[in-house]
Amino acid sequence: MSEPAWIKNSILARRGSxxxxxxxxxxxxxxxxxxxxxxxxxxxxxxxxxxxxxxxxVETLDAFGGALKSERDKPSKKLQFPYLNPQSGPISVKGxxxxxxxxxxxxxVETRGAQPAGTTCLxxxxxxxxxxxxxxxxxxxxPERVKKMxxxxxxxxxxxxxxxxxxxxxxxIGVSPEIEAISSLxxxxxxxxxxxxxxxxxxxxxxxxxxxxxLLYLGDCHATQGDGExxxxxxxxxxxxxxxxxxxxxxxxAWPRLETESFIMTIGxxxxxxxAARIAYRELIRWMVAxxxxxxxxxxxxxxxxxxxxxxxxxxxxxxxxxSVLKKYVCA
Numbered sequence: 001m002s003e004p005a006w007i008k009n010s011i012l013a014r015r016g017s018x019x020x021x022x023x024x025x026x027x028x029x030x031x032x033x034x035x036x037x038x039x040x041x042x043x044x045x046x047x048x049x050x051x052x053x054x055x056x057x058v059e060t061l062d063a064f065g066g067a068l069k070s071e072r073d074k075p076s077k078k079l080q081f082p083y084l085n086p087q088s089g090p091i092s093v094k095g096x097x098x099x100x101x102x103x104x105x106x107x108x109v110e111t112r113g114a115q116p117a118g119t120t121c122l123x124x125x126x127x128x129x130x131x132x133x134x135x136x137x138x139x140x141x142x143p144e145r146v147k148k149m150x151x152x153x154x155x156x157x158x159x160x161x162x163x164x165x166x167x168x169x170x171x172x173i174g175v176s177p178e179i180e181a182i183s184s185l186x187x188x189x190x191x192x193x194x195x196x197x198x199x200x201x202x203x204x205x206x207x208x209x210x211x212x213x214x215l216l217y218l219g220d221c222h223a224t225q226g227d228g229e230x231x232x233x234x235x236x237x238x239x240x241x242x243x244x245x246x247x248x249x250x251x252x253x254a255w256p257r258l259e260t261e262s263f264i265m266t267i268g269x270x271x272x273x274x275x276a277a278r279i280a281y282r283e284l285i286r287w288m289v290a291x292x293x294x295x296x297x298x299x300x301x302x303x304x305x306x307x308x309x310x311x312x313x314x315x316x317x318x319x320x321x322x323x324s325v326l327k328k329y330v331c332a
Contacts (some may be wrong), residue, residue: 002019003107003244004202006261012103016246017095018053026050026086030059039180040174040190042211046092049213052247056193059112060219062236063171063293068119071146075123075149075294085172085184085193085220092213100209101248102175102216105328108242109168110203111219116148118156118235127232128314134271147152149235152194156235169200170241174256175207176215184219186317187269191256192322193220194267195229198258198311206248206257216245232315254307255283258322265310265324273319277309280323292330302329 013019028048037044050056055190067078096102111117119203124141131137150157156164172184174191187194207214208257216240225234258265266287268279281303288294294302306329312320 003105003145004308006259007105010204011206011259012105012246013222015248015251016052016103017249018246021053022055023051023053025055025057028056028058028091030061033059033088036061036065036088036183037090037217038083038086039181040087040176040184040192040217042176042178043181043261044090046090046213050245051094052245055107055244056091056216058088059086060221060239060241062119062238063220064119064236066238068121070148071148073146074144075121075146076144079123082183082185087172087184087217087219089217090176092215092217093212093245094213096209096214097212098178098210098309099250099252100214101251101253102209102214103246103248104173104205104207104216104277105244106170106199106201106203106205106241107244109170110240111168111223111237111261112240113238115151117237118151119146119237119282120151120231120233120235121146121297122231123233126315128228128230135241137329146177147306151223151235151237164224167197167200168229168239169197169222171220171226172197173205173218173220175209175217175242176211178210179278184217184289187313187320188318189255190311193314194256195225195234196267196310196320196322197225197227198260198265198310198322202260204259206259208253213227227311229313229315253287255279257287263308263326264330265322267320267322269318269320271318273314273321276319276321277323280321281307284325288325288330294330
């Protein structure tokens with residue numbers, strides 16, 4: 001799988017330990033994974049160890065672990081909370097230490113498994129327009145519903161009339177915290193369940209390393225998703241993720257960052273939603289000051305005019321926002 005030309009001028013290529021060199025390729029199948037994980041933490045033994053610059057192909061499960069097999073299934077009967085969002089890994093990267101940055105260039109996210117391969121559903125007391133344990137209301141939960149759909153080269157077949165574009169991404173990806181064990185359902189400073197559609201093929205995700213080996217986890221791939229993941233469930237799919245992983249020594253920051261051909265983005269997760277936006281924009285200002293020659297208040301003024309917001313999710317234990325600015329402005 002060839003890499004786009006812009007990668008040669010990316011932060012990954014300029015600052016990564018392996019730089020523009022490609023290393024070995026590793027495969028992590030569902031069988032080799034064995035036990036999947038439901039927390040991000042430093043206490044699981046790595047299932048794979050790689051060198052900076054190596055590529056990986058990882059078979060992931062869908063967010064339900066494949067438990068919803070039919071539109072007749074009821075999520076309340078088939079799903080065992082909080083054992084959702086099974087994660088592949090952890091993958092240890094040689095030489096990674098606290099204070100470094102793990103760079104993950106996502107090369108591909110391909111649907112795998114039998115058709116209909118896509119699943120979405122309504123889960124009781126979960127979603128953006130219903131009462132939840134955190135927003136308690138007296139009304140009854142919405143009725144449960146499961147929808148299965150075919151995914152192929154033409155797109156995501158919602159019904160006989162509507163075909164959505166196949167726009168895959170990794171819903172949950174991150175590194176281990178230093179001491180905590182955080183549910184794979186929650187996004188935070190380590191990454192996790194960000195559900196941000198920009199974390200897909202052609203993007204580079206930069207994650208601050210908190211523990212030896214970084215310990216990369218990933219799963220919960222989506223075939224497509226609208227901004228906010230409104231009902232709490234995207235078009236979930238089992239997938240094969242292909243990525244190249246590198247290490248940037250001595251580059252540390254507070255929250256995940258992302259780079260594409262056209263923009264840089266910082267990612268914040270919090271409740272309420274405006275705090276997630278504040279984190280994301282604050283981190284983008286700090287990045288512009290540290291690496292792109294802006295003065296802090298000038299960056300603040302500039303982003304007021306040119307900044308862009310992407311809503312990842314408004315349903316998880318913490319909400320996720322990506323704040324971005326076009327590279328043609330900051331890299332000029």
